[in-house]
Amino acid sequence: MTGDIAVVAIGRNEGDRLKACLASLDGLRVVYVDSGSTDGSVAYARLQGVEVVELSPDRPFTAARARREGYEHLCRDGCPEYIQFVDGDCALDPEWLPQGLAALNSNENYGIVTGWRREIHPDESVYNDLCHHEWDRPAGDILTCGGDMMVRRQAIEDAGPFDDQVIAAEDDEFCVRVRKAGWKIHRLPQEMTRHDAAMLRFGQWWQRAVRSGHGFAQVGYMHSPYFAREQKRVALYGIFLPIVFLGGLIFAPLIAMLALGAYGYNFVRISKGLVDEGLPLKRARRLARLITLSKIPNAIGMFEFHRRRLLGRKMHIIEYK
Incomplete structure (x- = not known):
């Protein structure tokens, strides 16, 4: 089984999270790609006997670049049939590999299979809990998946590897191209990775949300109309209503109150949707506040992406850890 698959793990200053990640990959061929860590990650990975690729600092670090260079290093001596991509803050579930391989071997039209990612410490913060909820998605044929995925080599050859320039939602962008190349993406009802978001502060969550907006704009620009609905919601609740509220404070207080009412309505709508999904009301309201904000x-x-695009600036990563 292990001869058919190898792993590309990526990371930057993951510390103990990387140790857990590499321990879960024991017995496999692993290429670890490091994006300028200063915490000893490279030395530790080498001590574990895995192959290490250190990204040069002459170009911006991105997860997409790390996955692409890891894949290219892996294939220098001949590519395996399947490649498991995993982030350095994730540990692979011991039962995942045989399940994923069986799905790819028995379904020739699957280019990617993925499973469920679970948070290790969802109760440590509301921000971790939000991540835990985001990972909980239905099994079956899907449009896109996260960066933890098992990919058929032929699908990468047909679609092309990850795009270095995409700094957020790079997994979505890659999946769009895989589907355009004629492959299906499937999520198995099986736990795949255990994730440690380590997101304990509001500022971390805010930066992560900024990065998501950059991804909406960049991938939407590259593959319109992908992310069109997300961009419309951001335009309404993140741009139009704040302008209306601020203008109303100066010229028409009633208008400002109506803008706040729109946010209240959205909060109630999101809370009800989460309750309908099975979440307790208290948890639903806690998550709905963050989703609304x-x-x-x-x-x-989104503004930052278009600013960089129009000025011809490089796309640098937006970090939250």
């Missing part, structure tokens, strides 16, 4: 940092991220 997220449109403002999303808008900042």
